[in-house]
Amino acid sequence: MDEQGRSRIPDESASREEVAEFWDTHDITDYLDELEPVEVKFSQKINHGVIVTFESKVFDKLFEMADERGVFPDVLIHEWVAKGMKETQATALDSRKPAISPSE
Numbered sequence: 734m735d736e737q738g739r740s741r742i743p744d745e746s747a748s749r750e751e752v753a754e755f756w757d758t759h760d761i762t763d764y765l766d767e768l769e770p771v772e773v774k775f776s777q778k779i780n781h782g783v784i785v786t787f788e789s790k791v792f793d794k795l796f797e798m799a800d801e802r803g804v805f806p807d808v809l810i811h812e813w814v815a816k817g818m819k820e821t822q823a824t825a826l827d828s829r830k831p832a833i834s835p836s837e
Contacts, residue, residue, distance in 0.1 A: 740767050785810070 735741055742764055743752050761768075787795065799806040 734767060742767055 743755050747755070795806050795809065799809040802809065
C-alpha cells in the first residue's frame with residue numbers, strides 16, 4: 734500500500750498489457766502485504782479430449798465470447814456440449830412417452 738492506503742498493484746481498470754508490463758518489471762514478493770487468499774476450485778480429472786477445428790471468424794468469436802464470460806474457450810465449449818446433450822436426451826425421452834388419447 735502507498736502512503737494514502739491505496740494498492741500499488743494495478744486494478745481492474747488496467748488493460749491486460751498494462752498489467753503484464755507491471756508484472757514484467759515488478760516482483761510479487763514486494764507486494765505480499767496486498768495479496769488476499771482466494772478459494773481455488775479444480776475441475777474434475779479429464780480423461781478424454783477431442784480436437785475441433787473452426788473457421789477463423791468462428792474461432793475469433795468463440796474467444797471473444799469466452800473472454801466476455803471470463804472463462805477459457807474450452808470451458809465454454811464444454812458447457813455448450815453438455816447443455817446440448819442434456820436437451821437432446823430430454824427430447825429423446827419425451828418422444829418415447831405414450832401419446833394421450835383424445836378420450837382421456
